[in-house]
Amino acid sequence: MADKQAIEEFYIENRTFPPLSDFTQTALASDSSLYEEAELDFEAFWARQARELLTWEKDFTSILEWELPYAKWFSDGELNISYNCLDRHVQNGKGDKVAFHWEGEPGDTQTITYNELLIEVSKFANVLKDFGLQRGDTVAIYMPMILELPIAMLACARIGVAHSVIFGGFSPDAIIDRCEDAGAKLIVTADAGYRRGEPSLLKINVDAALDSGASSVKHVVVVNRCNIPVEMKDERYHWWHDLMLSASPNCPAEPMPAEQLLYLLYTSGTTAKPKGIMHTSGGYLTQVAFTHKYVFDLQPETDIYWCAADIGWVTGHSYIVYGPLTNCCTSVMYEGTPDTPRTELRNGQDRLQWSKDRLWDIIERYKVTQLYTAPTAIRTFMKWGSEELKDHDLSSLRVLGTVGEPINPEAWMWYHEHIGSASTPIVDTWWQTETGGHMITPLPGVTITKPGSACSAIPGVFAEVVDDAGNKVEQGGGYLTITKPWPSMLRGIWGDPERYLKTYWSTYEGKYFAGDGVKIDNDGYLWLLGRVDDVMNISGHRISTAEVESALVDHPSVAEAAVVGATDSTTGQAIIGYVILRGSCDPSNELRDEIRNHVAQKLGPIARPKAVFLVPDLPKTRSGKIMRRLLRDVAEGRDLGDTTTLADANVVSAIQDGAQKSTED
Numbered sequence: 001m002a003d004k005q006a007i008e009e010f011y012i013e014n015r016t017f018p019p020l021s022d023f024t025q026t027a028l029a030s031d032s033s034l035y036e037e038a039e040l041d042f043e044a045f046w047a048r049q050a051r052e053l054l055t056w057e058k059d060f061t062s063i064l065e066w067e068l069p070y071a072k073w074f075s076d077g078e079l080n081i082s083y084n085c086l087d088r089h090v091q092n093g094k095g096d097k098v099a100f101h102w103e104g105e106p107g108d109t110q111t112i113t114y115n116e117l118l119i120e121v122s123k124f125a126n127v128l129k130d131f132g133l134q135r136g137d138t139v140a141i142y143m144p145m146i147l148e149l150p151i152a153m154l155a156c157a158r159i160g161v162a163h164s165v166i167f168g169g170f171s172p173d174a175i176i177d178r179c180e181d182a183g184a185k186l187i188v189t190a191d192a193g194y195r196r197g198e199p200s201l202l203k204i205n206v207d208a209a210l211d212s213g214a215s216s217v218k219h220v221v222v223v224n225r226c227n228i229p230v231e232m233k234d235e236r237y238h239w240w241h242d243l244m245l246s247a248s249p250n251c252p253a254e255p256m257p258a259e260q261l262l263y264l265l266y267t268s269g270t271t272a273k274p275k276g277i278m279h280t281s282g283g284y285l286t287q288v289a290f291t292h293k294y295v296f297d298l299q300p301e302t303d304i305y306w307c308a309a310d311i312g313w314v315t316g317h318s319y320i321v322y323g324p325l326t327n328c329c330t331s332v333m334y335e336g337t338p339d340t341p342r343t344e345l346r347n348g349q350d351r352l353q354w355s356k357d358r359l360w361d362i363i364e365r366y367k368v369t370q371l372y373t374a375p376t377a378i379r380t381f382m383k384w385g386s387e388e389l390k391d392h393d394l395s396s397l398r399v400l401g402t403v404g405e406p407i408n409p410e411a412w413m414w415y416h417e418h419i420g421s422a423s424t425p426i427v428d429t430w431w432q433t434e435t436g437g438h439m440i441t442p443l444p445g446v447t448i449t450k451p452g453s454a455c456s457a458i459p460g461v462f463a464e465v466v467d468d469a470g471n472k473v474e475q476g477g478g479y480l481t482i483t484k485p486w487p488s489m490l491r492g493i494w495g496d497p498e499r500y501l502k503t504y505w506s507t508y509e510g511k512y513f514a515g516d517g518v519k520i521d522n523d524g525y526l527w528l529l530g531r532v533d534d535v536m537n538i539s540g541h542r543i544s545t546a547e548v549e550s551a552l553v554d555h556p557s558v559a560e561a562a563v564v565g566a567t568d569s570t571t572g573q574a575i576i577g578y579v580i581l582r583g584s585c586d587p588s589n590e591l592r593d594e595i596r597n598h599v600a601q602k603l604g605p606i607a608r609p610k611a612v613f614l615v616p617d618l619p620k621t622r623s624g625k626i627m628r629r630l631l632r633d634v635a636e637g638r639d640l641g642d643t644t645t646l647a648d649a650n651v652v653s654a655i656q657d658g659a660q661k662s663t664e665d
């Protein structure tokens with residue numbers, strides 16, 4: 001019954017999309033056999049994947065040791081991650097295969113083969129060794145999206161040094177916190193990277209960090225990406241190109257225990273100290289390689305795969321670097337944003353062109369077969385309109401993926417129709433920094449998809465929806481839990497075992513609590529509803545922001561929407577919607593009312609927003625997540641809290657102005 005549900009269900013979506021026979025004929029998985037195998041014995045299933053997808057220096061005898069909250073997978077096995085990503089492919093005759101087609105924002109390009117990548121990685125591993133780094137140490141990496149970034153990561157993995165990649169948009173404070181927490185001994189950076197036509201400075205932030213903290217850092221290696229004059233301040237500073245000039249290309253990959261720490265990746269909490277999420281080697285690589293292969297239906301001989309994320313986030317770690325390279329796949333890697341200027345050679349002359357079709361241009365030129373991006377990007381493309389697509393041939397695309405947030409059904413449909421020519425399967429992949437790899441997603445040749453649903457757990461992962469008391473919910477809204485350990489799960493929070501236990505394993509006994517709301521429908525499909533903290537309480541009804549946002553985006557004039565619950569003296573909380581209109585729509589009071597009524601019609605009167613503000617933009621983190629906390633501050637007229645993780649600091653004042661104006665209208 002609705003009033004007993006942890007989170008109520010309002011949005012009903014009935015459209016279904018079965019895999020097309022053209023696709024299933026060649027798909028790696030086209031029936032339920034993987035699910036059945038994993039259901040029978042999930043440990044044996046993952047052991048088979050580990051042996052088939054990876055090369056082990058020493059085979060394992062133990063599959064899983066599980067003592068809540070700690071899991072060890074394949075613990076007596078030994079392997080080297082960089083060997084799995086590089087050497088074995090070269091040994092198998094794939095040395096000349098392209099690993100990355102890299103494209104810089106200004107339009108410069110570089111192609112690197114597996115053989116070349118192995119040489120660069122080996123050289124940089126020797127550089128690290130020359131600095132005295134060894135197994136157990138940590139290196140921080142603060143770089144733009146250039147090839148030296150995966151090279152540095154793989155060089156660390158080659159010698160058992162953990163890396164901690166710090167997203168290039170973060171401030172000196174974030175560098176200090178992360179370096180100090182991890183005790184990083186060396187940091188790799190660049191003068192700058194290109195973003196929207198300008199060099200976005202990086203090294204200067206490292207200087208500022210080292211001036212006031214991060215005393216564990218003894219060496220700084222600087223890549224010259226943009227030819228910005230930089231000061232090599234003291235003997236700690238070195239140019240990447242100088243060091244690489246004299247480095248030997250021979251560096252044997254050292255076998256590591258399966259549970260060797262591969263990396264730390266800090267999740268930035270909104271208030272609390274960031275958590276250093278720990279990922280280890282054998283289990284992580286197994287799940288990442290498995291999902292990259294089956295979720296994207298990878299045909300490694302012919303596919304050109306593109307994950308348009310930043311390596312500073314887990315998506316880039318798992319699905320730009322480790323998954324694709326383990327599977328010997330050819331990828332595209334792009335430095336900039338979708339709306340960037342580029343230099344084009346026309347009639348023998350360089351011309352700077354500003355455009356919003358960069359993604360489509362790249363897909364067409366490289367004949368990309370898989371595109372993996374975020375719902376926020378898709379909604380931005382909707383806002384820009386399908387004009388940007390014309391004149392681009394996207395017919396090479398075979399699989400489309402999304403990650404990072406719930407995808408509204410209408411955004412899904414837009415992706416399906418405009419990018420996927422109404423035939424390309426879409427995989428909506430739910431996972432987290434903590435889970436390391438995909439957890440809930442369709443398999444494109446197997447699953448009948450529904451727009452807006454991540455469908456079901458992958459083979460070998462077990463998800464359960466529970467209510468407040470932890471009882472299983474068979475149908476309706478609740479909280480997402482994972483009931484069994486999985487190979488790529490986090491192994492802890494660096495330096496804080498209590499917080500690890502408390503955050504993830506204490507809410508529901510014996511189960512991992514993901515912190516997300518979810519609903520399960522009559523067919524057992526899972527519909528992610530966003531973070532539990534974002535659930536609104538309207539007159540005692542717990543309504544998810546995701547559902548109201550989907551109803552808003554369902555209106556033909558709306559491109560993107562964010563919803564918050566603002567304190568209300570009558571209803572406890574009231575729904576406030578912030579809406580970006582599609583390119584060609586004119587704002588008016590009538591339209592605002594029409595949009596509010598549309599939500600009421602779609603979800604019921606209880607979900608009618610008290611107010612809808614038409615705004616030019618929404619506050620987002622650099623990874624594209626809407627910062628609802630700031631919108632609550634705006635709605636409740638408070639001073640803004642911490643805004644340091646905002647991608648564009650001007651957005652909130654534009655919204656405040658817009659909200660003010662809408663109220664006066």
Ligand code: PRX
Nearest residue numbers: 403404405406428429430431432433528531
């Ligand atoms: O709320 C979920 C949302 O993103 C959170 C994880 O964020 P992060 O650790 O930054 O990792 C993002 C990339 C894996 C989740 O708790 N999320 C991620 N993917 C989806 C999603 N929400 C709905 N649908 C998704 N496909």
